Amino acid sequence: MGRSRYRICDEKPPHFLTCTVLNWIPLFTRPQTAGIILDALRYRQEERGWKIYGYVILENHLHMIVQAENLAVELPRFKSYTARKLIDHLKECHAERLLQQLAFFRKDYKREDRDYQCWEEGSHPQLIENEQVLRQKLEYIHQNPVKRGYVDEAEHWRYSSARDYAGVAGLIPVFKDWL
Numbered sequence: 001m002g003r004s005r006y007r008i009c010d011e012k013p014p015h016f017l018t019c020t021v022l023n024w025i026p027l028f029t030r031p032q033t034a035g036i037i038l039d040a041l042r043y044r045q046e047e048r049g050w051k052i053y054g055y056v057i058l059e060n061h062l063h064m065i066v067q068a069e070n071l072a073v074e075l076p077r078f079k080s081y082t083a084r085k086l087i088d089h090l091k092e093c094h095a096e097r098l099l100q101q102l103a104f105f106r107k108d109y110k111r112e113d114r115d116y117q118c119w120e121e122g123s124h125p126q127l128i129e130n131e132q133v134l135r136q137k138l139e140y141i142h143q144n145p146v147k148r149g150y151v152d153e154a155e156h157w158r159y160s161s162a163r164d165y166a167g168v169a170g171l172i173p174v175f176k177d178w179l
Contacts, residue, residue: 014053014067016126016137019079022117023105025098026059027086032093034159036085037062040078042172048074051175053128054138056145057159063141065128067175075123083118134178138165 021027028034034057041064044050053065068074090099099116106117128134142154142162154162164170 012067014051014065014128014134015071016063016065016128017075017123018061018063019123020061020120022102022120024060025101025105027098027118028057028062028159029059032089033086036082036089038159038171040082040085044068044074044078045173050074052161052172053134053175053178054141054161054165055159055172055174056141056157056161058144058148063144065134065137065141071125075125079119079123083116086118087116131178 028037037057041050041052041055045052049069051067053067055062055064066075087099087102090102102116102118106114107121126137128137138161142157142160142165145151145157145160146154151157154160155166155168157163159171161170161174164174164176
């Protein structure tokens with residue numbers, strides 16, 4: 001979990017998680033980079049048993065509510081895998097400015113083992129203790145693009161589970177059996 005004081009202690013309930021791109025660099029401004037995240041989440045649903053209650057991908061971070069066995073191990077693997085895929089994609093696209101930023105802002109202690117750092121450390125995990133907290137966090141997630149002025153209605157944001165909760169098929173399935 002990095003050097004954060006926030007830890008996943010009880011792995012049975014879902015957790016609200018935030019994954020932030022290093023230095024808030026706007027990495028998810030193209031469908032291809034958001035697609036890397038969506039593909040990785042879909043894989044984890046199908047192969048690793050993740051239950052994704054909600055998510056939103058914005059230009060420089062993502063929020064999600066996830067329940068998974070061994071989440072404390074699974075989440076760093078998700079971040080490591082997506083970092084590698086994102087960096088490979090940026091290299092293929094010759095996105096030199098973004099790569100330079102990911103190299104410039106990487107933490108000093110990571111300089112020996114890698115050229116780039118994609119994600120900030122940690123994910124600020126917050127235990128979802130009950131349905132009321134789950135609803136609050138879903139509302140926060142879904143209203144994020146609205147509060148930023150990107151859309152007028154939460155379900156209009158393509159990279160969000162708000163669509164699923166509004167009865168429209170989203171880009172990845174979400175776990176709604178709690179309703």
